[in-house]
Amino acid sequence: MTAPTKARRPKTKAPYLAQLDPRELVAHPSNLRRALGDLTEMRASIAAYGVWQALTVVPEDGGHRIVAGHRRAAAAAEALEAGEWPEGMAQTVPCLVRPDMVGLSPEQVVAMLVENDQRANLTESERAAGYAQLELFGLDVAEIARRTGRKKEHVQSALKLTKLGTAATAAADEGRLTLEDVAELAEFEDDPETMEKILKDVSSGWGIKHKVSDERRKRKVKEAVAAITAELEAAGVTIVKKPKGWPYDCAMARVDQLQTADGQDIDPEAVKALAGYGAIIEERYDSAGAFIVCLDPESHGYKRTGHSYYKSPAEIAAKEAAAKAQQELRARLKQSAAVRRKFLVEKYGSAKGAKTLLVEAMRFAVVWPDFLQHSLARELIKELCGGDLTEGVTAGQDRLNRLLVARLISAQEENTERVADGRWSAHKDLIVLWLNRLEEDGYELSKAEATMRAQLIAEEEERKHAEAEEEEEEARYLAELEAEVAHDDGDAPAVVDVHLPEHDVEPGDSEPDPCAEADLDTGESEASE
Structure with a gap:
């Protein structure tokens, strides 16, 4: 040795x-x-x-x-x-x-x-820890980037990662969070509970983007509520919670939906700080508002001017809740559409990416050409293929392929957004297939998109069920009709040939009408006389 x-x-x-x-x-x-x-x-x-x-x-x-x-x-x-x-x-x-x-x-x-x-x-956290050590040695971001051959943005995101807590570093090491996503999370650095909620049960950066967008909205609502609360309390207004059964099945009512006994409207600003009145703060999708209420209108002799329905208050409340939920779903779907658009451009906005949808686009062009006539989002098409459909006049084969795929994507998105916005579409059945295809290609649906897909599937199942019941009802009717015909045929008396006596007159052999050849034109008759 x-x-x-x-x-x-x-x-x-x-x-x-x-x-x-x-x-x-x-x-x-x-x-x-x-x-x-x-x-x-x-x-x-x-x-x-x-x-x-x-x-x-x-x-x-x-x-x-x-x-x-x-x-x-x-x-x-x-x-x-x-x-x-x-x-x-x-x-x-x-x-x-x-x-x-x-x-x-x-x-x-x-x-x-x-x-x-x-x-x-x-791992991302190991690299970030290394940058943090260099920072402790007095090196700034630019110097760390120069010495390690990295971009400054990369170093900055890595240093932010070290401040986001164990949930974020674990997600980064598992590949669920990239340094590019860190910037999205930086604003929640002081809120570890929200940070953990964002990172829970997501498998990619797209899921994180959806959750960040939602938590950002919640924070905006919370800030709006705090601002309205401070303003009302400064004015001496009592903040009250929504009572059970609000707004149709409780004593409390909005002041702007009340009148005095003689039919006069009540000014909410004039009574808001008085005893027996208060304010309800209502959270909306991405904001908040408040309205002044009277705790017991009848004790003040007021009459209610709000809408009256024949349905029970519970049914009305359920209908209003469903409408509000649908309105919020539409707002969420618009929010999700912006994230989905980024995915579309990233996934299919290249010659290689477009090839994955080329056969499908050609199939639509041959079998369902009318579908491609939807109103087209020109900006989306430009992002997808860097140009306009009019280039197809002189484009070669490869360019035509990309333009056709861009047209299909634009039509699919227009169709999806029409339905998401509550508008009618003749191609509603294609939306589930479109979302499924995007999911197969790596897109993670937001909760709103998943809800819309579930609703569309339920509607289709309900439609098929209704058709099946209608067909069964028609089959029963035809069966009953055939049974009746068969029964009538079996009980009908035999037809007997009756020979009339010679002196009897057949209907066709009746005496001629003496007026048959007379001129029935009254005017001419009078003139001849």
């Missing part, structure tokens, strides 16, 4: 090569890779051929500290301990000794970042 090569002590700080025992090498305290991973394959390779690529080490405290090559050192040490070292080969590993890096902790961290990124990628 060959003994380890002693590290020479040159007068200069120039790097040099040395053969060192891997078991005597010391791991770097700032090692970015927290887990070395499975070393089985690397250990087997070392057992067969040894270590071919030099580790990078720094001479410190009478030994050598690893900067790059922790996995190689660990695998080599395991092979030695197990007696698996190549026969006749020195029990050492080649090392590039860097005296010039002694005491330069930032440079050592930079080296680990660069070296690891050139091999098996660091």
Whole structure:
């Protein structure tokens, strides 16, 4: 066996090569890779051929500290301990000794970042932790980016990731959150509960975008409620909660829906701070509002002017709730459509991406050409193919393919948005297929989109059920009709030939009408007389 090569002590700080025992090498305290991973394959390779690529080490405290090559050192040490070292080969590993890096902790961290990124990628949180260490050494974002060969935006997002908590770093390491998505989460840095809610049960950045959009809306509503509450309390108005059965089955009523006994309207501003009155704050989809109420209108002698229905108050409330839910769903669908549009451009807005929909687009052009005549979103088409449909006049085959796919996507989106907005469409049945196709291609439906799809499926099932019942009813009617005809045929008396006496007159042999040939034109008769 060959003994380890002693590290020479040159007068200069120039790097040099040395053969060192891997078991005597010391791991770097700032090692970015927290887990070395499975070393089985690397250990087997070392057992067969040894270590071919030099580790990078720094001479410190009478030994050598690893900067790059922790996995190689660990695998080599395991092979030695197990007696698996190549026969006749020195029990050492080649090392590039860097005296010039002694005491330069930032440079050592930079080296680990660069070296690891050139091999098996660091996790997002490991890389972010490395940038954070460099920041502690006094390096700003621009300098970190320069030294690591990264863009400043990348470094900034990574540094933000270190401040977002364990839920965000775990999601980043699992591939559910990219550094590009971190900017979306930064505004919730001070709200770990919301952060965890956003990251829960999402599988991609699209799901995060949907949830961020929804939490942003909720925060906006919460801020609006706080502002209205402060304004009302400053004016001496009592804030009251909506009573059970509001607004159709309770004593409380809105002041603007009341009149005095003599039919005079009541000014809400004049009574809002008086005893027996208050304000209800109502949360809306992305805002909030308030209205003044009278706690007991009848005790003031007021009469109600609100709408009156023959249905029960509970039925009316249910109808209003359904309408409000549908209105909110439409607003959510508009919000989701903006996210979905980004996906469409990213997924199909290239020649390669368009090919995935080309056959489907050609099928529509042949079988359902009328569907492609929908009002077209020209901006969406431009984002998808970088041009206008009029280019098809002179375009070649490849360009025509992209234009056709862009036209199909635009028609599908117009059809989907028409139905989402409550408008009629002759092609409502295509929406479920369209959303399913996008889901297959990697898009994650928002809750609103999933709700719309479920509603469309339920409507189609209800339609089919109604058709089936109608067909059954028609079949029963035809069966009953056939039974009646069969019954009548069986009970009908036989037809008997009756011979009339000769003196009887057949209807066709009656005496001629004496007036048959008379001129029936009264005017002419009078003139002749």
